Amino acid sequence: MSKALIVYGSTTGNTEIVAEQIVEILKDKGVEVTLKNVVDATVAELGKEYDLTVLGSSTWGEEDIEFQEDFAQFFEDMDKAELKDKKVAIFGCGDSSYEHFCGAVDELEGKMESLGAKVVGDSLRIDGDPSDSSSDVDDWAAEIAAAI
Numbered sequence: 551m552s553k554a555l556i557v558y559g560s561t562t563g564n565t566e567i568v569a570e571q572i573v574e575i576l577k578d579k580g581v582e583v584t585l586k587n588v589v590d591a592t593v594a595e596l597g598k599e600y601d602l603t604v605l606g607s608s609t610w611g612e613e614d615i616e617f618q619e620d621f622a623q624f625f626e627d628m629d630k631a632e633l634k635d636k637k638v639a640i641f642g643c644g645d646s647s648y649e650h651f652c653g654a655v656d657e658l659e660g661k662m663e664s665l666g667a668k669v670v671g672d673s674l675r676i677d678g679d680p681s682d683s684s685s686d687v688d689d690w691a692a693e694i695a696a697a698i
C-alpha cells in the first residue's frame with residue numbers, strides 16, 4: 551500500500567477543510583494517509599517512507615507574501631528537508647482579490663525546485679470558500695493519487 555503524508559497550515563480552517571477532503575480521496579484510492587497540522591509536524595518527517603508528501607498553506611500579508619503563521623517557520627526549516635527526488639504535491643487557499651494570489655503556493659514550488667523534489671500535478675490554488683471548489687479538490691486529489 552502506498553503512503554502519503556499531508557502537512558497543512560490553516561488559520562480560519564479553510565486549508566484544513568481542503569486537507570481533510572484530500573485525505574478522503576486518497577484513502578478511496580487505496581493510499582494510507584497521515585494528516586498533520588504543521589504545528590505537530592517536523593521537517594525531518596518529510597519524504598522519508600512516504601511515496602508522496604503533500605504540503606498546504608494559505609497565504610496572508612498585504613504587500614509581501616506571507617505564509618500562514620504556523621507554516622512560516624516550517625517553510626524556513628524546510629531547507630533541511632530531504633526531499634531530493636521525492637514526489638511532492640502542493641496546495642493552498644487564498645483570495646484572488648489580493649495581489650499575490652496563493653503566493654505561498656508559488657513559494658513552496660520554488661523551494662521544492664531548489665530541494666530537487668518532483669512536484670506532481672499542477673499545484674492547487676483555491677480561491678475563496680473551499681466548498682465552492684469541492685469538485686476541483688476531488689479532481690486534484692485523484693490526479694496526485696494517480697501520480698504516486
Ligand SMILES: Cc1cc2nc3c(=O)[nH]c(=O)nc-3n(C[C@H](O)[C@H](O)[C@H](O)COP(=O)(O)O)c2cc1C
Binds near residue numbers: 562608611615616618
Ligand atoms: C489580512 C489578510 C491577508 C490575506 N492575504 C492574502 C494574500 O496575499 N494572497 C491570497 O491569495 N490570499 C490572502 N488572504 C486570503 C486567505 O488566504 C484566505 O482567506 C484563506 O482561505 C485562508 O485560509 P486558512 O483559513 O486555511 O488560513 C488574506 C486574508 C486576510 C484576512
